[in-house]
Amino acid sequence: MRLTSGTRSARPSASVSATSLQNTLLARPARSTHDKAFWINLDAARYGTFAEIGAGQEVARWFFRAGGAAGTVAKAISAYDMAVSDALYGPTDHYVSRTRLEAMLDRESARLVEQLGARRGGRTAFFVFADTVAARSYSRRENGHGWLGVRFQTAPHGESSEVVIHVHLLDEDPAREQEALGVLGVNLIFGAFYQHETPPELIASLLDGLTRDRLEVDMIKLCGPAFPGIDNRLMSLQLVEQGLTDASMLTADGEVVQPSEVLYQRPILVERGSFRPVTKLTLDLLESAREQFVHEPQLDGAEPVVLMEMTLRSLTDDRGVDHEDFLSRAEILQALGNHVLISNCAQYFQLVEILSRYTNKMIGLALGLPSLLAITDERYYADLPGGRLEATGRLFRNAVKLYVYPYKDPSSGEIVTADTIRFPSPLQHLHALLLESHRVVPLRRYQEDLLDIHTPDVLARIRAGDPSWRSSVPPPIVEIIERRSLFGYPRDGMGQDADEEKQMRRGLRQW
Numbered sequence: 001m002r003l004t005s006g007t008r009s010a011r012p013s014a015s016v017s018a019t020s021l022q023n024t025l026l027a028r029p030a031r032s033t034h035d036k037a038f039w040i041n042l043d044a045a046r047y048g049t050f051a052e053i054g055a056g057q058e059v060a061r062w063f064f065r066a067g068g069a070a071g072t073v074a075k076a077i078s079a080y081d082m083a084v085s086d087a088l089y090g091p092t093d094h095y096v097s098r099t100r101l102e103a104m105l106d107r108e109s110a111r112l113v114e115q116l117g118a119r120r121g122g123r124t125a126f127f128v129f130a131d132t133v134a135a136r137s138y139s140r141r142e143n144g145h146g147w148l149g150v151r152f153q154t155a156p157h158g159e160s161s162e163v164v165i166h167v168h169l170l171d172e173d174p175a176r177e178q179e180a181l182g183v184l185g186v187n188l189i190f191g192a193f194y195q196h197e198t199p200p201e202l203i204a205s206l207l208d209g210l211t212r213d214r215l216e217v218d219m220i221k222l223c224g225p226a227f228p229g230i231d232n233r234l235m236s237l238q239l240v241e242q243g244l245t246d247a248s249m250l251t252a253d254g255e256v257v258q259p260s261e262v263l264y265q266r267p268i269l270v271e272r273g274s275f276r277p278v279t280k281l282t283l284d285l286l287e288s289a290r291e292q293f294v295h296e297p298q299l300d301g302a303e304p305v306v307l308m309e310m311t312l313r314s315l316t317d318d319r320g321v322d323h324e325d326f327l328s329r330a331e332i333l334q335a336l337g338n339h340v341l342i343s344n345c346a347q348y349f350q351l352v353e354i355l356s357r358y359t360n361k362m363i364g365l366a367l368g369l370p371s372l373l374a375i376t377d378e379r380y381y382a383d384l385p386g387g388r389l390e391a392t393g394r395l396f397r398n399a400v401k402l403y404v405y406p407y408k409d410p411s412s413g414e415i416v417t418a419d420t421i422r423f424p425s426p427l428q429h430l431h432a433l434l435l436e437s438h439r440v441v442p443l444r445r446y447q448e449d450l451l452d453i454h455t456p457d458v459l460a461r462i463r464a465g466d467p468s469w470r471s472s473v474p475p476p477i478v479e480i481i482e483r484r485s486l487f488g489y490p491r492d493g494m495g496q497d498a499d500e501e502k503q504m505r506r507g508l509r510q511w
Helices: 020-026 033-042 058-066 082-089 098-120 174-194 199-205 232-241 280-293 323-335 348-355 369-375 387-395 427-436 455-464 467-472 475-484 498-510
Strands: 046-053 073-077 125-134 144-152 161-169 215-223 247-250 268-272 305-311 339-343 363-368 400-405 440-442
Touching (some): 033 058, 058 125, 058 174, 073 098, 161 174, 174 215, 199 215, 232 323, 268 280, 305 323, 348 363, 348 387, 455 467
Parallel strands (some): 046 073, 268 363, 305 339, 400 440
Antiparallel strands (some): 247 339
C-alpha cells in the first residue's frame, strides 16, 4: 500500500454565491493565504468560532483582513489571563498542551451549537478553530510552540470531525513567529474543509506560504466521519515523509503523540533498526542494553523510556515509501510494548540531537558491533566540515552512551566485542578514549547462540516459505507474522479477531 496525494482540486461548497471574483477563485485552487481566508469567507455554509491563546489573534486576523468575515466568524476570543482561561475552560497544569486545546474545542463547540443551533443549524456547517501557543516575546527568547485544532461539520447537523496538530515555531523574530502561526492556522482550516478526502494533500498544504526552516509540525491526528478508515500512524509517517518534521512518534498502543508528551525530562534508551522482522537477537540486544542502562548512576532509579526507531531510509525502495511495510513493522514493535519513533535521521548524532530537544537526562543507544563500525566510517561525514571528529563530538556532546552487542565472525567463528575489536590508527586512539570514558560500553550479557541470526536472511526465508525462519523469531511474533501474513509470508486467507490479537500481545510481553 502506498499513499498518494489526490489530484482533485480543492473546491468550496456550492453555497458560494456567483460574482466574477468568486468565479475566478472557483476556477483554480486557492494559492495564497489571503485567497484561502477569502474563499472560506465566501462559503455561506461555514460559520464558527476562533479561540486563540498566547500569540494574538493571528489566525482570525486573516479572515477579517480578507473581507467578508461577517459570513464566517461567529466569535473571536482570546483568553490571555490564566484566571479567565481557567474560568472558561477549567483549571490545568499546562496551558500550552493538548489537554487545554481539547477543552477549548469542547467548550466553544458546545456554546456555538447552544447559541446558534436553533437559528441557523439547519443551513450551517459549524466549526471551531482553537490554538494555545507559547510564542517568543521580550521575556521569552526560546523557540515558540503550540497546539492548533479545528473541529468541523461537513454538513449541517452532521457529526463533527477534527484535526489537531503540534507545531514548533522557529523564527527568531517574534513578529515573524506570529505571522507563521497565522498562515499555518488558515492552511489548517482550509485543508480540513476542502482537502479532508485526501489527507496527504491536507498535510502537504500546511506549509503553503511557509518554509520548513520557519516551523515544524511534529504531530497530527485526524478523526471523525470526514476521515473514514483513517490510520493516524500513516499520517505520522506522512509528516516525516513530506518533510514537515524530522521525527514523529507512536505509543505502544498505536496512538500518535507529540514526543515531549512521553519523553519530557526522561532518560531514553533507543534501538534503531529495520525490524523486518524483529528477531530473538533484536530483543536480546535491547534487553541486555536495558539491564546495564537502568543501573547507570545518572538515572538515579528513574525508569527509562524505551524506543524502537525506524528511519525513513529503511522504509524506502525504488518505488518510494512502502506504507504497508511500515504498518507491518509498527504493529510488531507496538506488540512488544515499546514506543516507536519514525525519523529521517541518517546518522546517530542527528537522532541524539532530536531526542535532546525533549530531555537533558541520559540517552542510551543500543546497537550491534556492525553499527559501531558504520558510525566510525569517514565516508558518511563528507558533508560535515569537521568530518568524523565533528560527528563524534555531536554524538557525545550530552550524556550519551553506546551499548554495543557483540558480533560473530561468520568465517572464523570468533566473537568480537566493543573492547576487543581492533581499529586502524589513528582511529584506535579515539576508540580507546571512548572506552576509557565509558561512552562506549560493551554488553556483557548476551546469548552466543543468537549471534548467527541475521535479519536480512530471516526475511529472505520468510518470503521463500522456508520454515526454518521460525527458530530465529520469538514465538509470539511468529504467530503474528503468520496470522497477518506480514513480510511476504504466504497468505492463507485466515483472519484474526481482536481477542486473538490481544492474547498474542499479552503472550509477547510475557515472553
